[in-house]
Structures are given as C-alpha cells and as structure tokens.
Amino acid sequence: MTPHASAAVQAGPSTAEELLTIPQVMARLQLGRSAVYDLLRTRQLGSITLGRARRIPTRALTNFIRTRLEQEAA
Incomplete structure (x- = not known):
C-alpha cells in the first residue's frame, strides 16, 4: 500500500460522503x-x-439548504 492509500484509509470518509x-x-x-x-x-x-x-448524504442536505437560501434571496 502506498503512503497516500494508507492515509486515505485511515482518514475515513469525507464530510461529503457521510450519511x-x-x-x-x-x-x-x-x-x-x-x-x-x-x-x-x-x-x-x-x-x-x-x-x-x-x-441522506450530507451533500444532499447542504445542497437543499443552499437552494432554499438562494430562493429566499431572490
């Protein structure tokens, strides 16, 4: 395993991948x-x-909030 691969495994999923x-x-x-x-x-x-x-992926929740904020600002 390369140093990058082992670091990625140890770091775990990024925030965008959390459910x-x-x-x-x-x-x-x-x-x-x-x-x-x-x-x-x-x-x-x-x-x-x-x-x-x-x-619900955190990315979907973030996108939902961003969309609602943009709608409110318009």
Missing part, C-alpha cells in the same frame, strides 16, 4: 419527522435507501 439518519436530519433542520419525509417524497431533499433504511 445521515432521519432523526439527525430532523435535528439539523429543526423539523418534524413528517416534514422531513415530505421533503424526501417531493424530491426536494435527496436520499438513498439501504435495505429498509433511508439515509
């Missing part, structure tokens, strides 16, 4: 469960499904 649970997204957005699921259902907030578990 959040529904309760974590609820806490970050200070919204209720049904409001978060409405955002997922309307595809305003991207997610992936792993088996029966729904996960």
